[in-house]
Amino acid sequence: MSDIVLWYTTRGAGAVSMILLSAVVILGLLSSLRFQSSGWPRFLTPALHRNLALMTLVFLALHIVTAVVDPFTHLGWLTAVVPFSSYYRTFWLGLGTIAFELLLAIVVTSLLRGLVGQAAWRAIHWLAYASWPVAVIHGFGTGTDALSGWFMVVSIICVGSVAIAIVYRILQPSRDPLTSARSEFRSGVSRKPDQ
Amino acid sequence: MTMESTKAAEARIRARDRALSLLNNITAYVAFAAVAGVGIFGTVSALTIPGASASSSAGATASAATSTSSDSSSSSSATSGLSSSSGSVSSSSSSAVAVSGGS
Numbered sequence: 001m002s003d004i005v006l007w008y009t010t011r012g013a014g015a016v017s018m019i020l021l022s023a024v025v026i027l028g029l030l031s032s033l034r035f036q037s038s039g040w041p042r043f044l045t046p047a048l049h050r051n052l053a054l055m056t057l058v059f060l061a062l063h064i065v066t067a068v069v070d071p072f073t074h075l076g077w078l079t080a081v082v083p084f085s086s087y088y089r090t091f092w093l094g095l096g097t098i099a100f101e102l103l104l105a106i107v108v109t110s111l112l113r114g115l116v117g118q119a120a121w122r123a124i125h126w127l128a129y130a131s132w133p134v135a136v137i138h139g140f141g142t143g144t145d146a147l148s149g150w151f152m153v154v155s156i157i158c159v160g161s162v163a164i165a166i167v168y169r170i171l172q173p174s175r176d177p178l179t180s181a182r183s184e185f186r187s188g189v190s191r192k193p194d195q
Numbered sequence: 196m197t198m199e200s201t202k203a204a205e206a207r208i209r210a211r212d213r214a215l216s217l218l219n220n221i222t223a224y225v226a227f228a229a230v231a232g233v234g235i236f237g238t239v240s241a242l243t244i245p246g247a248s249a250s251s252s253a254g255a256t257a258s259a260a261t262s263t264s265s266d267s268s269s270s271s272s273a274t275s276g277l278s279s280s281s282g283s284v285s286s287s288s289s290s291a292v293a294v295s296g297g298s
């Protein structure tokens with residue numbers, strides 16, 4: 001495979017990974033809202049969220065492997081594992097490594113949710129809110145196409161969609177039917193016995 | 196179990212099957228679109244690669260320099276960077292030969 005094909009595959013897979021990761025974040029926000037409608041049962045949102053997260057890992061792997069094996073770049077495998085170890089655009093590539101490892105931690109703990117426990121899984125899952133912006137900044141800083149019109153359009157759509165989903169998530173009240181029961185239970189547990 | 200509850204359970208099972216089928220279809224479509232997206236974005240980035248317009252303008256400059264040089268001194272300086280086609284440039288005044296040598 002020629003260097004040119006590897007290079008363009010790296011860039012294409014990077015853009016697709018950013019779109020997929022944005023979709024995963026939006027679906028995660030909708031899952032927390034227990035979104036459902038006629039013809040769209042509630043379990044579909046987290047199921048699609050999980051499928052797209054795994055698909056994002058595949059395209060991220062394609063993005064990383066094609067960048068590392070490209071003989072023109074000479075990035076090396078260490079760059080894909082250790083952040084800020086690259087000779088080329090050290091900071092921006094390091095952000096990409098961090099974003100990938102955060103996403104990997106989220107996916108692995110989600111697959112091993114029964115072993116790590118609900119509290120640890122939830123705490124690690126909050127890293128998604130850090131992984132996505134770090135990945136987007138990596139694209140703007142490292143990307144050869146960062147100033148290209150098409151990449152700008154793709155980035156604006158992704159950032160705008162996630163921003164709208166976050167605002168919608170903040171404005172919407174919790175749809176957990178057990179919210180009041182949980183809060184009463186917690187207050188009862190935290191209350192001292194002599195009170 | 197009464198007849199009504201059996202029908203309700205069957206309806207729920209059918210609804211769940213339809214939803215799972217929808218999930219599989221959406222996942223397959225997204226996977227196909229993502230694979231196509233890698234090709235499309237790769238092609239678009241290749242067509243809009245930074246520096247592509249600069250190289251083409253450099254080629255146009257070389258062409259212009261060769262075609263406008265009428266005296267022998269400027270012609271030799273123009274062909275110094277196009278060594279593989281210097282012979283044909285000296286025997287022809289067409290700019291197309293100089294451009295093909297330059298690229």
